[in-house]
Amino acid sequence: MPVLELQGITKHFGAIHALTGVDMSLEPGEALGLMGDNGAGKSTLVKIIAGNFPPTGGEIRIDGQPVQFSKPVEAREKGIEIVYQDLALCNNLTAAANVFLGREIKSGIGPIRWLNHAAMVKRAGQLFAELKSETRPRHLVRQMSGGQRQAVAIARTRLSNPKIVLMDEPTAAISVRQVAEVLDLIRRLREHGIGVVLISHRMPDVFAVCDRVMVMRRGRKVADxxxxxxxxxxxxxxxxxxxHGG
Known part of the structure; x- marks a missing residue:
């Protein structure tokens, strides 16, 4: 059974039809490349899946069950995580602190609580090891390469044991060697049975790690x-x- 199904998704912003009748499916452990020119509707589609805004029409199903999201936290509760192009990391914090940002591990008795830094460093280290990344939990993000920053953002998604990870242009602004690191990270997610949707303009990346490619043009799916x-x-x-797609 697909972990994610979209049926007839449309999205209108006033008179602008951003999406028209888009169908999509994703199996557990599958990587789907989502491609198209700027304005094709890729980001709008992914933001609907991530709960940033509701579709105007159509249905979203997770594990066969219809769902409706009014905010991103609701999508996260259903196992959907997203890694945005800008990564949304804090440069002045360590890798471990970024992984747990907003989801910190706390210890204490009764009303007296404090951050359990040791537990967060240990768990972040385990996540980086699972991803086979050389990123170190105690290193500051501002001193990291683009590939290591991606590892931090992807490790953060793994905290909630997601079913689906959406990735928006993860290799857009990094070196060739770092691209290879990020593609390996995507392979690690797939090995853990996580479905990945990869938005990318980079054809070699999509053909290297994806099982399928879905092409959008002017708000419609033209090929899958x-x-x-x-x-x-x-x-x-x-x-x-x-x-012309068939």
């Missing part, structure tokens, strides 16, 4: 193909409109 049955040339044609 297995990677093994497609090619970068075909996907480029679908994105530009030179090839």
């Amino acid at each position: 193909k297995m990677i093994k049955d497609s090619s970068p040339e075909e996907v480029t044609g679908l994105i530009t409109g030179a090839i």
Whole structure:
């Protein structure tokens, strides 16, 4: 059974039709590449899945059950996490502090509570080990590479044992070596049975780690193909409109 299903999703912003009748599915442990030009509707679709705003029409199902989200915390409670392009990390804090930001582990008796830094460092270290990342819990984020920052953001999603992780352009502004690190992180998520939706403009990344590619154009889905049955040339044609999807 798909962990996520979208059926006939539409979104209108006044007279602007951002999405029209979009269907999508995602299996546990599957990576789906979401591609399309700027304005194709990719980010709008992902923000609907993440609970940032409700669809105008259509249905979202998690594990076969219809759901409605009015805010991101409701999507998170259903197992959906998102890693935004800007990562939303605090540069002046350690990796461990960023992983637990807003979800800190506290100790104490009765009303007297304090942050349990040792427990957070230990758990963050376990998460980085699971992701096979060299990121260190006590290191400051401002001293980290782009790949290590991604590891911090992805480790943060793992705290809640998510079913689905949505990733918005995770390799847009990092070096070639760091791109390889991030693609390995995506593979680790898949190994843990987590479904991944990867928004990317980078064709090599999608073809390296995704099982399927879904192409959007002007708010509509124009193709949904297995990677093994497609090619970068075909996907480029679908994105530009030179090839019409069936």
